[in-house]
Amino acid sequence: MNEPTTLPDKGGHYGIFGGQYVPEALNAALTQLDREFDLAMADPAFVAELNRLRVEYSGRPTPITELPRLSALAGNARIVVKREDLNHTGSHKINNVLGQALLSKRMGKSRVIAETGAGQHGVATATAAALLGLECRVYMGKVDTDRQALNVARMQLLGAEVIAVESGSATLKDSMNEAMRDWVASVDDTHYLIGTVAGPHPFPRMVKEFQRVISTEARAQLLERYGELPYAVAACVGGGSNAMGMFADFIDDPEVKLYGFEAEGDGIPTGRHAASITGGSIGVLHGMRTYVLQDEDGQTVESHSISAGLDYPGVGPEHAWLAASGRGTYEPVTDAEAMEAFKLITQTEGIMPAIESAHGIAGAIRLGRRLAEEQPDLSPLICVCLSGRGDKDVASALKWFDLDGTPDETVGGF
Amino acid sequence: MNEPTTLPDKGGHYGIFGGQYVPEALNAALTQLDREFDLAMADPAFVAELNRLRVEYSGRPTPITELPRLSALAGNARIVVKREDLNHTGSHKINNVLGQALLSKRMGKSRVIAETGAGQHGVATATAAALLGLECRVYMGKVDTDRQALNVARMQLLGAEVIAVESGSATLKDSMNEAMRDWVASVDDTHYLIGTVAGPHPFPRMVKEFQRVISTEARAQLLERYGELPYAVAACVGGGSNAMGMFADFIDDPEVKLYGFEAEGDGIPTGRHAASITGGSIGVLHGMRTYVLQDEDGQTVESHSISAGLDYPGVGPEHAWLAASGRGTYEPVTDAEAMEAFKLITQTEGIMPAIESAHGIAGAIRLGRRLAEEQPDLSPLICVCLSGRGDKDVASALKWFDLDGTPDETVGGF
Amino acid sequence: MTDMRAAEPVKAPGAQLAGAGISGRRILAAKAEGRAALVGYLPVGYPDVDTSLDAMRALCRPGDGPGVDMVEIGLPYSDPILDGPVIQRAGTTALKRGVRTRDVLRAVEAVAEAGATPLCMTYWNLVDRYGVDAFARDFAQAGGAGLITPDLTPDEAEEWMVASEEHGLDRIFLVSPSSTEERIIATARACRGWVYATAVMGVTGARQRTSSQAPQLVARLRELAPDTLVGVGLGVSNGAQAAEVGSFADAVIVGSALIKPMLAAEDAGTPADLSGLRAVVADLAAGVRSA
Amino acid sequence: MTDMRAAEPVKAPGAQLAGAGISGRRILAAKAEGRAALVGYLPVGYPDVDTSLDAMRALCRPGDGPGVDMVEIGLPYSDPILDGPVIQRAGTTALKRGVRTRDVLRAVEAVAEAGATPLCMTYWNLVDRYGVDAFARDFAQAGGAGLITPDLTPDEAEEWMVASEEHGLDRIFLVSPSSTEERIIATARACRGWVYATAVMGVTGARQRTSSQAPQLVARLRELAPDTLVGVGLGVSNGAQAAEVGSFADAVIVGSALIKPMLAAEDAGTPADLSGLRAVVADLAAGVRSA
């Protein structure tokens, strides 16, 4: 294995992955961003302001919660979750957004644009824009604006402008395309606030750093509470930002295994999935070289997942590198497995996770059960990133479990 | 003014308010509860476990957040919010629910029942029940189950049984009646987990103590950050639990003013409101003597508020006492004022409050403006309890602001 | 307020607390006939005020035979936490049709005229709102005997103790299977007339079987407060059950079973048809006499 | 990868980087006529593969008069981040109708036969997926002159540098108004053939007016990389604009303006009707000759 901590190189490469496959028109902005990001992170005033917002605004540090009743279903494992769902706006997305929005201000850019799938990152971006007085425009696939009208309205209530994208498959990847198009034309006064560890360099590196706080906190919390490092850390992987945040401070702990759980949708054999690492191949998409769901010709193939936030046909390049190098283990989790885990953690622990996060929980349960067979003497501590809360997913869960909000019984009717 | 800290008396009276107007069948349970609550709070193991859940599960302490952009609209005031919205399940309700659910277990009761209006307290109760492995049944007015089907499903996903109540006005007060009826018949193995500082003694006292953590934290946080006590603390008042939690540790600071903001709905003159203190009269409801919305004969009158959580025709008896004694100031806030504040805080600070909490914000803005006229030299620090997040209210806000989730623009369509 | 925690009840000013009162004497009269007294509950105002008065008259004199000894006139309330669905429906309907607190006074007069003892069962806020003393005064003046107070225990009854003494009204408080010895003693002492023993843990409503807790509760009462008269309610639905309850209680209280035929009449489109009610009353009256 | 941060571009193995190449020579030929070269963009596969080849032929010979000098054959791609709505629509439609990467080879042959110089404009993943060397080999073999790579800058072009050298293909990279001096120099050196100057910050699409940034950018290029041939694209929509651009650029690139009449033909139900296209080409060809 190479020295992980020296990655990426200054061109943004993680081995063969990453880089900057973008129109020249964006080069200046990306170069500026790369430079300003480093300057900002070296500037105590910036770091202090970011930290102040994390603590006073977003509610960090988030706790870790041990889940005894859920763990009882997972072999000998002790499952602990890192509670990113308790962040302001309900997921880890705010960590990144606060960082980039502050950076936009620092760069003198008064406008931010963002892509969004179900709307989580869009809401988080609109939130940070409202907080810092930035103009905000969010691109969202038409298919998604139709099925997530509430989130459209939420962004509008926050003062953002929401643009429906009808091109391509009219979903997340197309909203990224459209945001790129906007950025090419507006780069002077606009920052493109990418929502995950994907896209052209320096986004994967920068977003990782903004999400690193997850593992920095979790590592200290685990050591304090348990006096040991965990057997493994785990997370769901869409673009990969919550997973990268969860992995970051553990990458250099070789004894801690890194597990990423991708969305397998209906199952890899069906072709209807979003598991880019497990079921994709190496290619170039959205400015980076990584694992991509693509056809024979290199045309991007639509991804499928019950979870909007994982429904993306690529993955952050550092994950591609971690997978290829063997440092990380990536496994797919089907819709059905994720929803079963969604129900289990909800009913045993009173924590309704985002369906994204339920993939991580499902993976951890499976891992726990597998380890109980393979290494029955082990009682492994597994820390899963609970990347977000499930409020946004109640309607999907309803549909999945065939509920319709009808009460169990009626009394007092005459 | 009387000595506030000696209240209530052992019969649960706050001056002429409070008490225990319940069927004799409940006396034993209430007496047990009163005793067990005191024993529990004196038991370091119980307190430690409650504190552990608050910290590790719910994410306490919640931060205080200064709102500079909003404050700029509120005269010379510096508005700071106590972030109960960052709690697990999204409001202060969890503080009370964790306490009572632990207490249920301690009392050997394996089943909890709860009333709920829009569903916040029901979801919180179902959550705690799932966490602690208690059976759970939630009563909810039929009118509310119809308009809040998502919350019904959410409780069902958490493993709770939801019962629609058709009697009376089929809203919150009737679900309380129905829960009482259940409790009368099931008191042996069941705890009735009331969601606010209302109902018969010892609920008002007990719920206050479980919510006290809000002001205990806020007081220390304010002193640490500002080196001074606030000019005023403020909160919305439905049943009054978040307000009581926000007031509790400040009641004995005579220089700190206590402001409670009631829901004025369409306006008190219209009769369509939920401002029990400002617009009601003294009576007996749900086991307590307090201010009640009632007609000439003492029949309860239906309350009206855009905010489901404030839509209750009574108020906790200690608030009645604080109001009558002059220690607290209670003012009504109309739907329109609350929604204006909802928009202002959302767009200037990126914090979308529960509509309940928006009443508190609206009141604080009004207070700040008024003080700027009356005492222009003052720059008062006002700490408002942001009791919950607005995710649950997006649909209502949409309707109010005439939004329908249509994007602002569409691109890429051919 | 009265302190119920001590085993010794506090004495209300100038009161002879354990007195039989008007309603107690009525029970004693029934006892003299070797039977339990029969108490029938009907809400005023259902299906409308006038018909409800007719219904109460029918309760007193169902036909040729005997009727109830006492009528528990229910005052419909918006938030009746101890009422089951049958009484709720009647009460809610009555409220919708405009029944007022003051209508209870007409009902009292009608019952008194019909020869039964008029009691009123009411949630406390209605009395509170009317004014406790004013209500007691007007109620007594109309010929009422006393109040049954489902959500007022002696703990909160200070004002009511005073007013009932002042106006000579009976105070019928409830005891329940979960009441402690101390509370049974204290409640019995606070009552005047008789003690209302709620036979099951639960709200009103006719049940298939009467509760096995009822005899026990009555036995405890008799032991703890030997001279107290005891009415048993909640769940009695027919003559056989009335006979059973009458075998150990001093008064048998029936509510939902009386209202059901009235609801059925309304559903059949003949709300003024009291024949079903009369039949039930006759059965119950026979029941308490059959033991 | 090539390091673009240094002002001195790294030399690709054995390459003469600043060479005019095939496409550069075509531009020089036009220059010899005292005019700018005209480059027309059309996607292969729209409205279908065969018709798109016809359209490219029409581009080369719109009628009696002259057509374009070079055809920029667009390879439709699922995620065309530099394309405006017109090209997106044509490309998406072509993909829906089954166009494949290999169809570009037929287009190359058609264009070459029609006497123009065939270039291919492609997002990088399609080449990457085909295999960079394999693509270069097949493309060259079919008669292609080189590639225009909108999302591949010299920074990531190591493999392409090698393959293009190997197979004698031109490399047309883009520069933009925001490019630094260093990058303009380095990009110009990495190019073979000519440099594609994107005249506005923005995606493709015919505009009412050409950008004022274009002359400046070309001037910067001429100053920083004196011997470089420059094509200007993005936004040219008619003959007058072509004349204007041709007055300062070595080649005028037109795309959306050519596709618009084809979309209009499809909307009119006559997708094979190329008359509109021919008219635009004729206008543009006249434009570059009118200066």
Ligand SMILES: Cc1ncc(COP(=O)(O)O)c(C=O)c1O
């Ligand atoms: C809660 C949550 N978890 C995970 C994801 C997936 O993103 P990433 O893989 O970047 O963490 C999303 C994206 O929307 C999300 O909302």
Ligand SMILES: Cc1ncc(COP(=O)(O)O)c(C=O)c1O
């Ligand atoms: C967010 C929020 N705030 C306030 C309230 C009102 O309750 P209370 O007055 O007890 O705080 C509710 C009740 O549902 C609520 O959900």
